[in-house]
């Protein structure tokens with residue numbers, strides 16, 4: 001059976017976990033947590049990177065630090081994972097959904113301005129499939145209307161926009177290290193920001209509302225309850241697993257690129273016949289091969305294709321059901337303008353198996369199976 005995903009394991013993960021155990025420091029902010037943060041700060045040129053328990057939690061931190069409160073409006077695409085919206089809804093915000101571009105599946109930067117009201121506080125671009133949103137336009141709008149920008153870069157770790165790492169362009173960036181993402185620690189994430197003013201409140205929020213981070217650095221002689229807080233620190237054992245992957249990220253990158261290029265090349269004949277559409281990467285973006293998807297003509301064909309693949313023991317999945325049509329989306333959000341592409345394009349998309357340990361023979365089977373499917377047109 002060809003799974004849809006298998007979590008990556010590159011080699012030193014268990015050695016590093018053993019080292020964390022031998023260090024007798026399993027809790028947060030141990031040696032491996034610090035190594036991961038420092039590695040990302042250097043590698044992605046980010047002034048601050050705090051490891052978190054998930055990207056969802058990084059988004060929650062960003063929503064709080066950006067000062068989002070009841071009645072505020074936050075702009076985002078409807079074609080995204082629930083956490084993008086959840087984090088802001090928890091703070092009492094109203095979600096304003098904007099249509100996507102059919103080519104990248106990212107928020108349509110030209111439709112954002114019409115969604116801005118005097119209640120708007122933030123824009124949340126989601127870099128779908130690790131392909132960058134049009135950040136110049138988004139930052140320009142944020143500047144003009146004094147809005148915060150929080151990048152959901154869950155899928156965009158080690159992907160770039162005009163030379164800048166995704167997650168480092170807006171006020172905040174959020175990464176995911178869930179087992180379905182390029183690099184993993186099982187469950188985990190990171191919060192990135194460039195302004196020093198956010199460091200102290202971020203550390204306090206992440207450490208149960210206390211100044212324990214300062215205490216550990218010897219900057220205060222006892223720690224105490226300072227402000228709002230929760231617990232967003234991952235265990236150092238999880239960070240140990242992640243550090244092994246970051247160190248050898250090139251192995252993972254190379255393999256994912258190889259799978260991406262193979263699918264892209266081999267499926268060209270189907271695209272040339274007009275039976276499917278392949279992903280598009282704008283010139284401004286360098287992607288990270290997070291995902292390979294194809295788009296078929298409609299939802300009926302997609303259902304048959306996923307079924308056909310499953311009969312041949314290949315697991316393909318579709319992605320988000322647009323949030324604006326979900327029960328919570330109807331309660332907490334509204335769609336700005338026309339849903340021209342969000343629903344239509346989301347119904348056509350199929351994701352193919354894409355992971356580090358995907359064997360050559362498995363890749364070939366996926367392609368052969370897609371080529372042998374005869375109902376691309378009904």
Ligand SMILES: *Cc1c(COP(=O)(O)O)cnc(C)c1O
Nearest residue numbers: 054055056081083154176178189
């Ligand atoms: C995976 C994902 C998340 C959530 O990440 P977790 O680490 O599981 O919380 C959020 N947004 C997007 C776009 C994602 O793909």
